[in-house]
Amino acid sequence: MMKSIIDILIYAHDGRGLGHVSRSVAIxxxxxxxxxxxxxxxxxxxxxxxxxxxxxxxxxxxxxxxKTKISCGKSCGDLGPSNIDDKVLGTVRAESLSDLVDVYKPKVILADHTPQGKHKELLRAVEGSTDSKWVLGVRAVVGDVDKVWSELSADTFTSRYSDILWYGDSSVTGSSELDKLSKHFQKIPFETGYVSRFKELRNIVTDVCTHKKLAGVVSIPWSGEGTSVLLEKVAEVLGGFDISEGIWKVYMNHRDPRVCGVKKSFECHPNVYLEQLGPSFLTDLANSRSAIIYGGYNSLTDVMGAGVPSVVLLRGMKDGEQEEHAAILSKSSSAIVNVFPEDEVTVEALRNSLEKCLKTKVEPSNMVLNGAANAARYLAELAGVRDANG
Structure with missing residues (x-):
């Protein structure tokens, strides 16, 4: 029997957005x-x-x-900050992950999104680990992601994984996704509820201002083909509001060259502040009367957790996850006011939607948003904690 150095190791898929990592951080x-x-x-x-x-x-x-780039709604590998070829990097990371598992000997390993990891980088660690309990974590709506629904994914899970955590709420989405996962992996998932980093951080930062002094926040976590055009529209809309409505804060990655090119469009408006992506976003979100977000899992749970009326933009990815998920949640949460494809939304539609948000009061919802805590208890029990749910 191995002697574990750590109880729980959490692997988070990375490459483009922050949803996978955000859920893993929350847990x-x-x-x-x-x-x-x-x-x-x-x-x-x-x-x-x-x-x-x-x-x-x-x-x-x-x-x-x-690093991934988007072309015609499909993501493909690109050179990252290390300037290492995408496929070579997958091989190097696979060796690093295998070594980490071998050295730290975790009792439980939670892998996000796919059992094999990105570029199959978990396979070596999975095959070499004999005593760790492997757990797969999956978002509420997977979408048409081939690597999740592949034969390799199912075989890898069957060979070494023991459990699946499903980060959704079937009272909202229905049971179709659960049934699909059960059939593919031959295992009934444990339903945690939605994993909200906002909700989890509120347990840590208790002095968050909620007086709704800001007119709103805009979150652009990463840029794609249509981001520059969209930001021009957002700048025109926000600049058109009277300063008496309050301040708007636009959170972007200022190091992204595509974002840098449109910053001047905002700087001429005294009611708009540009912010670097960071922890202050959630504080400002809690203090806002409206928001413009993209329709990723992380952003949706943020605005639902904060109870902020929001305009949701969709990137039009081929997997269809954002479209399906936003459509489902808009029926259950009044925080989602309007949903638009990013390349189709007009200046007029954005302005009208924000005006509607500023007049909307988000009604309480029965949606389960404490998925991080529920997942934590499940993992703790697997790690040997008695009465983890007590």
Whole structure:
């Protein structure tokens, strides 16, 4: 029997958005909060991980980052900050992950999104690990992601994985996704509810201002083909509001060259502040009367957790996940006011939607948003904690 150095290792898929890492961070924070005696380590290539953790207590290891670019709604590999070829990087990271598992000997390993990892980088660790309990974590709506629904994915899960955590609420989405996962992986998933990093961080940062002094926030976590055109429209809309409505804060990655090119469009408006993506976004979100977000899992759970009326933009990815998920949630949460494809939304539609948001009061919802805590209890029990749900 191996002697474990850490109790729980969390692997987070990275490459484009922040949703996978954000969920993993939230769960890691929940484990540290609820079970402070347990040792937890997060491993990912996402460079924004420290900002996502914020003031929370969660240690992590940084792998060289993947980078993806979007072409015609489909993502493909690109050279990341290390300038290592995408496929070569997958091989290098696979060796690093295998070594980490071998050295730290975790009791439980939670892998996000696919059992095999991005570019199959978990396979070596999975095959070489004999005593760790492997757990797969899957978002509420997977979408048409071939790597999740592949034969390799099912075979890898069957060979070494013991459990699936489903980060959704079947009272909202229905059971079709659960049934599909059960059939593919031959295992009934454990339903955690939605994993909200906003909700988890509120347990840590208790002095968040909620007086709704800001007119709104805009979140552009990463840029794609249509981002520059969209930002021009957003600048025109926000600049058209009277300053008496309040300040608008636009959160972007200022290091992205595509974003830098449109910053001047905002700088001429005294009611608009430009902010670098970081932990202050959630504080400002809680203090806002409206928001413009993209329709990723992370952003949707943020606005639902904060109870902020929002305009949701869709990137038009081929997997269809955002479209399907936003359509489902808009029926259950009044926080989602309007939904538009990013390349079709007009200046007039954006302005009308924000005006509607500013007049909307979000009604309480029965949607389960404490998925991070529920996942943490499940993992703690697997790691040997008695009465983890007590």
């Amino acid at each position: 890691g924070l929940a484990v540290r909060r609820l079970f402070p005696h347990l040792s937890v380590l997060l491993v990912t290539g996402c460079g924004a991980t420290a900002e996502l953790i914020g003031e929370g207590e969660l240690d992590w290891i940084k792998l060289p980052s993947y």
